[in-house]
Amino acid sequence: MKRRNTIPMLLAAIGLMAIxxxxxxxxxxxxxxxxxxxxxxxALLVLRSAAGTQTLTxxxxxxxxxxxxxxxxxxxxxxxxxxxxxxILQKAYGLxxx
Numbered sequence: 001m002k003r004r005n006t007i008p009m010l011l012a013a014i015g016l017m018a019i020x021x022x023x024x025x026x027x028x029x030x031x032x033x034x035x036x037x038x039x040x041x042x043a044l045l046v047l048r049s050a051a052g053t054q055t056l057t058x059x060x061x062x063x064x065x066x067x068x069x070x071x072x073x074x075x076x077x078x079x080x081x082x083x084x085x086x087x088i089l090q091k092a093y094g095l096x097x098x
Contacts, residue, residue, distance in 0.1 A: 030066055033045055056080060060080075067087040
């Protein structure tokens with residue numbers, strides 16, 4: 001029974017690895033709009049999402065989720081919110097690096 005459950009999980013992991021390797025720019029921490037750099041536009045997307053006027057894709061949420069209280073470095077908390085937008089702005093303007 002365990003073997004049946006591990007095969008779909010293995011296939012899902014292989015699929016995720018294929019996505020990660022073919023679209024690597026989406027996983028620059030904080031690069032929500034996937035343009036290859038962290039900028040003000042990334043923070044604006046996050047703020048729109050927090051306000052409910054913008055829906056983020058799963059990849060965008062993954063790139064967004066960086067502020068979860070992982071002091072001194074940001075860490076994911078499973079939520080894409082205004083705190084993430086603040087850290088993205090800090091990264092965009094060189095006030096923090098990670």
